[in-house]
Amino acid sequence: MSVIDCVYLPADKVVFPPELALLIVRKASAMAAAFEEQALDQLTKDARRALKHGSDPRRVIRAMRL
Template identity: 75%
Template sequence: MSVIDCDYLPTVKPQQFPRELAVLIVRKASAMAEAFEQQALDQLTKDAISALSAGADPRQVIRQMRL
């Protein structure tokens, strides 16, 4: 029952979330996170190599990359 006391509001029965669907969602999210992590690692490595090649001090690169 809602805060508003009326008969015309539909009663919503809580549904059980399908376990199989939850597992598939978790697997997909995990795969997406892994792909994103690899892309981030590649980009950070590329940026660091570029900065070091340009003559930047490694401590400066660490500070700029907030490592």
């Protein structure tokens, strides 16, 4: 048996409904927006804490890889 003849390869192509694709894209977009908001909040919180403790802003920039 060659690699190409393996039974785990799909024989038929699955028709992907456009409505399902659209819903997946919308869900992924909403998830990305929520993640972006959380990341922004966390980065801002971390930067404020570092500045409050007397860190130099340039050091904070380097530490956060901005």
